Amino acid sequence: MSSRPKSIDFHAHFSDPVVFAKTVPHNVMSGFGAKVPPPDAPRIARQLDPQLQVADMDERGIDMHVISSSQVIVGTWWAQAKEADELVRRQNDRAAEWVARYPQRFVGAFDLPLQNMDLALRELERATDQLELKVANLPAGWGKDYLGDARFHPLLAELERRDVLCFIHPDGTKDPWYQAYGMWNSIGQSIEEVKVMTSIIYNGIFEIHPALRIVVAHGGGFLPHNMARLDRNVTNLPHSMANISRKPSEYLRNFYYDTCVYDADVLAALVKSVGVDRLVMGGDYPVGNDPLEFLRGADFLSAKEREAVVVGNAAVLLGF
Known part of the structure; x- marks a missing residue:
């Protein structure tokens, strides 16, 4: 960046078209292939074109x-x-291409093939x-x-060790029960965020790795x-405290959270729980809401606090 941006949406999606076509039939949005193309396909397709x-x-x-992704x-x-590694590498190459084409507009995130730790580390x-x-x-x-x-x-x-900023965005609950009524989206993602954050807290990850930086999608869900x-x-x-030295609630501020919660009252409660300095703007583009418009309606934020959420906190995390 030659100059500091004035707004950063931390939660925006893109994809390589080949990876998109290959993976859609296997994932929750398509009902594991039952709904191809997936619902809202025209908007989703906008993540394939940087222009x-x-x-x-x-x-x-x-x-x-x-x-x-x-x-x-x-x-x-x-x-x-092996296949996951090939798909992930292609996806990551595409992220780098988008950033190279629009260096002032995009920051790239990369995927990893979690099936195999050697491949993931490579x-x-x-x-x-x-x-x-x-x-x-x-x-x-x-x-x-988890x-x-x-x-x-x-x-x-x-x-x-590498001081890599992490963004946790669940890939969806695989339990078919959640496919009814779109519950994989309406409640499933929030439940998955509860499970992964609880896993990190109770396994003492922040005791072992206190410098780990993690942003959680959708405001951390219900947790x-x-x-x-x-x-x-x-x-x-008391056995729940086997790996931790503080109350579980005291680890909330070890995480950062995006603002993709769709309800100003929920956002206000999140601010009360974790503080404005732990929030980054997130809109879940292209399927979510306009994050700037949403934050303009959060009248409990001062102008200084709103600026921190819109740009300042993310700019610090990203090293601008």
């Missing part, structure tokens, strides 16, 4: 997008490790050192394991609003 995306940014008055559409959880090195992508785009986990589980500890250690039950177990179920 269209820049035009939408101009219309909204947004200077910069942090572009990440939408894991619920193009997640590679279903693939064998791609992490390539994405950061060769492609110069700034953000690791992570699902809630892989298989039955990111706090032991199989991911080498990855988290390397992310901390920031339910911490009293976890804190109650400090005395009711």
Whole structure:
């Protein structure tokens, strides 16, 4: 960046067209192939074209997008490790191309093939050192394991060592029950965010890796609003404290959160729980709302606080 942006949307999606076509039939948005093309296909297709995306940014008055693949559409959880690695590498190459084409408008996030830690660590090195992508785009986990589980500890250690900013965006609950009524989206994503954050907290990840920087999509889902039950177990179920030295609620400020919560009252509660300095603007482009318009309606924020959420906090995290 030659100059500091005035607005940064941290939650904006893009995809390589080949990866998109290959992965859509396997993921939750299409009902694992039952609905191809997926609902809202015209809007979703806008994540395939950087020129269209820049035009939408101009219309909204947004200077910069942090572009990440939408894991619920193009997640590679279903693939064998070799195929996942090939798809991820292609996706990451495309992110670097978008950034090279519009360096003032895009910051690139990279995916990793979590099926195999050796491949994931190799791609992490390539994405950061060769492609110069700034953000690791992570699902809630892989298989039955969430990111706090032991199989991911080498990855988290390397992310901390390299000071890579992480963005956790779940790739969707695989339980078919959630496919009814679009519940994979309406409640499933928030539940997955609860599970991954709880996994990170209770497995003591911030005790082991205190410098790890993590932004959680969708305002952290339900967890920031339910911490009293976890804190109650400090005395009711003391074995829950096996790996942590503080009350669970005291780890909320180890995370950052985007503002994609769709309700100003929910955002106000999140501010009360974690503080304005832990929030970055996020609109879930191209399927979410206009994040600047949403924040203009958050009248509990002062002008200084709104500026911090719109640009300042993300600018610091991204090193501008």
